[in-house]
Amino acid sequence: MSASTQGAGVRPFLIGATWTTGQGTPFESINPANGARNGLIGSASREDVDLAVRTAKAAQARPEWRAMLPHRRAAILHRIADLIEAHAEELAERQMRENGKLRAECVAQAAGGAAAYRYFASICETMPAEVAPSRGDHLSMVLYEPFGVVAAITPWNSPLTLESQKVAAALAAGNAVVLKPSEFTPTIALRVAELALEAGLPPGILNVVTGLGAETGSALVAHPDVRLISFTGGTATGKAIAREAAGRMAAVALELGGKSPHIVFADADLDKALQGVLHGVFSSSGQSCIAGTRLFxxxxxxxxxxxxxxxxxxxxxxxxxxxxxxxxxPLSSFVHRDKVEAMVDMAREDGAEVLAGGSRPADPALADGAYYLPTLIGGVTNDARICQQEVFGPVLCVMPFDNEEDLVAQANDSFFGLAAGVWTRDFPKAWRVARAVEAGTVWINTYKTLSVSVPFGGFKESGSGREKGFFGIRTYQEAKTVMVGL
Known part of the structure; x- marks a missing residue:
């Protein structure tokens, strides 16, 4: 039985070619825009996760995928992209109902998901191995092998793109994947997995287990046959995953939190800078790891x-x-809206001045949704809790700076180092600041400009490893040296 024809009961998840509701307690999916119930979702128990990993391991060991010629593997990835594009409106609608993101953003992210499959398909077909310079009477080659079973754990803010970026790269590299989506956005991964089977992906190469992080996610992270854990989410959870993985020397790729500095110099085009700042923090209702939440x-x-x-x-x-x-x-859930609200209240208690927003909207038509007004906070210094902790909502802290040296010191005074933005007409100054700021991505006179073709990741506690770009496929491979005597 396919996932889309399951009917009105519990929505099943995918292990191999089998759709199952699992042994865990089903959980509800709620529309944050109005509180309506989207449906009941099956939950994978520890035993279900074990079966999914063992299924993935067996599928990856068979030659159908691991030994498939690269151009044929690429063709399947292109067919997945075709089907995502054909079902883009449906997928966008699912994301909008599950995390409350604007429809236009959801449609754009469906296109981005398809683009990720196409990009990694092209790399799969053209990726070279290496012949190293010889230091003797031998031929030295460097090959790149898949890890085997990859656990991909994704957040709720942008599943259409984030799940595609992880899964497409891992598949292109020859791995099998067990994907655990957020319990707040479970069905996009299920539908894409169904489309992947339709595209010809061998059963077991992509498995999707739904459930809560404490049960399903923990079981997946702890499974001894998982060789690489790719996680996007909060820093505290990322650290816990890294500790678990270290115990068995499993590899990790972690894309974690951010508290990105957004910088406006006096000589900037202030009209464009204003729009860039607004977009940088309030698009996606601020629920973005790269949101420019510290404005200098x-x-x-x-x-x-x-x-x-x-x-x-x-x-x-x-x-x-x-x-x-x-x-x-709206924000993605009522629980998350309450967390954002509590952090703004904390800032007030610490003496911050709320310059705009700082509350739920008064419009009665929005009372049933998880809405929170765009919020600006002033009267703070960079060491304030609200300036150091990730809010992950539509909240911007505004602070002055006096000179370039003062700016760089404040911008880097953070546990995080994911992104930054600089607005100035002085390119040498922009270049100096871009080099000095500790961040994985720096935008100059733009913000939140994204591309699957460049590496993405963070410094410091914003993560380790890189996704997207050519680096993105190497994240899911291990280097192997082969020496041939001559």
């Missing part, structure tokens, strides 16, 4: 720029994700 404005223009920013933030239209007029949608 050169002191000479600080007050005037912040006044414009406050006015613009208050003018943003908060509304349902399926309303084309909406600019800020």
């Amino acid at each position: 404005v050169e002191r000479g223009i600080h007050d005037a720029f912040v006044a414009r920013l406050v006015q613009a933030a208050k003018a943003l239209r908060v509304g349902p994700p399926d309303d084309a007029r909406s600019q800020v949608a």
Whole structure:
């Protein structure tokens, strides 16, 4: 029975070619825009996870995928991309109902998911091995082998793109995957897995187990046959995964939290900078690891720029994700909205000034959803808790800086190092700051410009390893040296 024809009961998950509701306790999927119930989802127990990993291991050991010629493997990945594009509206609708993201963003992310499969298909077909310079009477070759079974654990904020980026790269590298999506956004992975089988992916090469992190996720991370754990999510969880993996020397790829500095110099194009700052923190309702949540404005223009920013933030239209007029949608869940709200209250207790927002919207039409107003916080210094802790919501902290040296010191004064943005007309200055800021991605006169063709990851506690780009496929491979005597 396919997942899409299961009916009104518990939504099953996929192990091999079998759809099963599992032995765990089913859980509800809730629409954060209105509190409506999306459905009941099957939960994978520890025994179900064990079966999924063993199924993946057996499938990867067979030659159908591991030894498939690269151009044929690429053809299947291209067919998956074709099917994602053909079902883009359906997939976008699923994401919108499950995490509340604006419909336009969901449609764009469906296209991004298909693009990830196409990109890694092209790398799969063209990826070279290496012949190292000889230091004797032998031929030295470097080959790249799949790990075997990869556990991919993904968050709820952008499953259409994040799941595709992980799974497409891992499959292109020749691995088998057990994907555990967030319990808040479970069905996108299930539908894409169904499409992958339709595209000709051998059963068992992509398995999807749904459930809560404490049971399903923990069992997957701890399984001895999982050779690589690829995780995107919170830093605390990433550290726990790294500790578990270290006990058996499993590899990890971790894309974790951020508290990214967004920098506006006095000589910037201030109109463009204003729009960049708004987009950088309030798109996706602030639920983005790369959100520019610490705004540093050169002191000479600080007050005037912040006044414009406050006015613009208050003018943003908060509304349902399926309303084309909406600019800020609900947060992904009521639990998460309450967490964001509590962190703003904490900032108030610490003496911060709320310049805009700082509450749920008063509109009665939005009362049943997990909405929170775009919020600006001033009157703080960079060592404040609200400036050091990741909020993961539509909350921006605004601070002045005096000079380049002062700016770099403040920007780097964070446990995180995921992204940064710089606005200035002075390119040498922009280059100096970009090199000095400790971040995996730095944007100059733009923000949140993303591409599957460049590596992505963080410094410090924002993670380890890189995804996307050519580096993205190497993350899912191990180097092997072969020496041939001559």
